[in-house]
Amino acid sequence: MTGGRWWLGAVAVAAGLLGGAGAAAAGEEAAAWPDAACEAGAGYACVQASHRERLAGRAEAAMGWAWKALLADDLDGFVAFEGLLKAGIKGGVDWNAEGARLTAACQKDDQRACLALAKLYMFGAGGDGAAEKASALLERACAQDAWTCTGRATQLRTGFAGVKADDAAALKLYEKACAAGNALHGCRAAAVHHLHGLGTAKDDKAAMKLADKGCKGGDPQACSALGERLETGTGMKADGKKAVALFRKACEAGSAKGCVHLARALNAGLAGKADHARAVAVLGKACEAGDEVGCADLGAHLETGTGVKADAKRAAALYAKSCEGKWPHGCARLGAAHITGEGVARDAAKGVGLLDAACKDGDGWACLTLGVVLLEGHGGVAEDEERAVAAFERGCELGDVDACGSLGVALIEVVGDAEHFERAAKLMDGACAKGRMASCADLAVVHFEGLGVPRDPKKGRAMAAKACKGGVKTACEVEKKLKERESGGAGGR
Numbered sequence: 001m002t003g004g005r006w007w008l009g010a011v012a013v014a015a016g017l018l019g020g021a022g023a024a025a026a027g028e029e030a031a032a033w034p035d036a037a038c039e040a041g042a043g044y045a046c047v048q049a050s051h052r053e054r055l056a057g058r059a060e061a062a063m064g065w066a067w068k069a070l071l072a073d074d075l076d077g078f079v080a081f082e083g084l085l086k087a088g089i090k091g092g093v094d095w096n097a098e099g100a101r102l103t104a105a106c107q108k109d110d111q112r113a114c115l116a117l118a119k120l121y122m123f124g125a126g127g128d129g130a131a132e133k134a135s136a137l138l139e140r141a142c143a144q145d146a147w148t149c150t151g152r153a154t155q156l157r158t159g160f161a162g163v164k165a166d167d168a169a170a171l172k173l174y175e176k177a178c179a180a181g182n183a184l185h186g187c188r189a190a191a192v193h194h195l196h197g198l199g200t201a202k203d204d205k206a207a208m209k210l211a212d213k214g215c216k217g218g219d220p221q222a223c224s225a226l227g228e229r230l231e232t233g234t235g236m237k238a239d240g241k242k243a244v245a246l247f248r249k250a251c252e253a254g255s256a257k258g259c260v261h262l263a264r265a266l267n268a269g270l271a272g273k274a275d276h277a278r279a280v281a282v283l284g285k286a287c288e289a290g291d292e293v294g295c296a297d298l299g300a301h302l303e304t305g306t307g308v309k310a311d312a313k314r315a316a317a318l319y320a321k322s323c324e325g326k327w328p329h330g331c332a333r334l335g336a337a338h339i340t341g342e343g344v345a346r347d348a349a350k351g352v353g354l355l356d357a358a359c360k361d362g363d364g365w366a367c368l369t370l371g372v373v374l375l376e377g378h379g380g381v382a383e384d385e386e387r388a389v390a391a392f393e394r395g396c397e398l399g400d401v402d403a404c405g406s407l408g409v410a411l412i413e414v415v416g417d418a419e420h421f422e423r424a425a426k427l428m429d430g431a432c433a434k435g436r437m438a439s440c441a442d443l444a445v446v447h448f449e450g451l452g453v454p455r456d457p458k459k460g461r462a463m464a465a466k467a468c469k470g471g472v473k474t475a476c477e478v479e480k481k482l483k484e485r486e487s488g489g490a491g492g493r
Contacts, residue, residue, distance in 0.1 A: 034289055037254040038065060043074025043184045044220055045254040050080050052290025055325050059084070060092030067093045071116050073150055074184040076221070078119075085123060099125060106137070111145035118151055122160060131161040142173065146180035149173040150189065157198075167199025178210060183217030191222070204235045215246070220255035223247075227261055231270065244271035251282060256291035259283065263297060267306075276307025287318065292325030296333060303333075303342070312343030320344075323354070332358035332366030339379035348381045359391060364400025367391045371406060375414070385414045396427070405431035405439035412451055421452030432463070437470030441478060448482055457482065 034045035046069035054062035063084050069077025099120055105113030114137045121134035138155055141148040153173035159165035171193045177186030191210035194203045208229060214222030227246035230239045244265045250258025263279040280301050286294025299318035302311045316337045322330025335354030338347045352373065358366035371391035377383040389410045395403025408427035411420040425446050431439035440463050447453060448460030461482050467475035
């Protein structure tokens with residue numbers, strides 16, 4: 001790398017990406033749910049209990065909870081149950097006893113029992129003619145209890161048992177089930193159809209209306225989805241307070257995803273003053289329920305000591321748990337810990353491997369951190385400028401603003417070909433416009449020296465001043481140097 005210019009971007013101040021913390025202990029809220037909520041009939045809680053058990057390697061217990069989610073007709077429960085079956089997991093439930101129980105209830109005109117029995121047949125129980133038996137039960141249940149029409153709708157959506165797939169017809173039945181109070185499957189599936197244009201034209205407003213109905217009907221995932229829209233102002237006017245209220249409602253009802261969103265909103269002060277300590281408690285609840293995103297976010301709090309006493313060892317353990325749950329960012333954080341040796345044994349090769357895999361899996365922060373490590377040789381990693389630039393490129397493609405700013409610097413300082421300078425300037429300008437003050441500082445150099453843009457010392461000073469006011473302390477010194485150089489005073493490359 002050339003060392004001529006005084007760049008201020010993330011490439012030059014990379015230590016912040018890899019910083020660690022001390023050691024102590026942290027408390028978390030006990031997770032009385034999701035078990036109790038599931039036993040009370042909340043299908044979404046059963047899904048989370050199943051996910052938690054599967055993450056812990058208790059496959060049969062996971063199947064037991066997934067079956068309860070399926071009985072509650074939770075849409076995600078259907079997916080979880082099917083996934084376990086495909087993985088060869090069949091234990092955890094006395095299928096003969098369940099089949100006998102449901103058959104008896106169905107014969108007494110309990111149509112929800114008929115729906116559950118049909119699902120057993122759909123997944124292979126029932127012997128010869130199981131598909132035909134399931135199809136008959138689905139039609140019968142829907143005709144007598146609109147709440148159960150989700151089963152027939154799913155058959156029409158998938159083409160099960162030789163039925164011609166028909167998304168439009170499926171949507172009508174999902175909406176019928178939603179109107180009958182089936183929030184966890186009917187309203188949610190209908191919203192998905194409108195959102196993605198399945199069997200109808202894409203209609204964001206109709207999707208959000210269904211999500212609102214689902215939220216009011218007891219689906220915390222729908223509340224969380226609405227909160228996200230209100231937080232970002234997507235399809236509706238942004239309202240931080242309402243978003244936080246919906247996240248809180250989802251979290252309190254047992255949605256780990258809702259808890260993660262609530263914690264992030266609390267950290268950002270979306271509805272007032274930031275409350276990091278409360279965010280830690282909420283993330284503890286999500287992580288305890290088996291949410292890998294919540295575990296990674298909680299680890300970040302423990303690593304930095306934000307809202308809780310710093311504990312690098314516990315942070316690393318949470319990153320490992322998140323990574324086991326296949327969350328790329330958890331793997332990336334664990335990789336960074338292995339490179340610094342904070343809370344875990346230093347292992348540069350393992351760290352780079354985890355970062356590289358997470359980057360390929362779509363985590364922009366992993367790409368950024370990998371690029372920094374390879375560019376500057378952190379933790380004993382061999383420098384590799386070509387791979388570093390490729391990592392920044394990948395991170396930028398994934399939308400990581402820091403990676404885009406770092407790529408801009410690397411194109412000038414590492415690649416060094418003038419033909420790339422114009423693109424470098426555009427990358428820095430884009431990152432600056434999105435609030436990355438380090439890139440604003442880098443633009444000061446670009447404009448002062450005319451790298452990929454017409455030389456404009458006045459604009460260079462303005463960029464340095466902006467970065468200085470934005471908290472980049474070294475930019476204040478750069479602003480001073482630019483003034484000196486423009487006036488012919490001291491300073492220089």
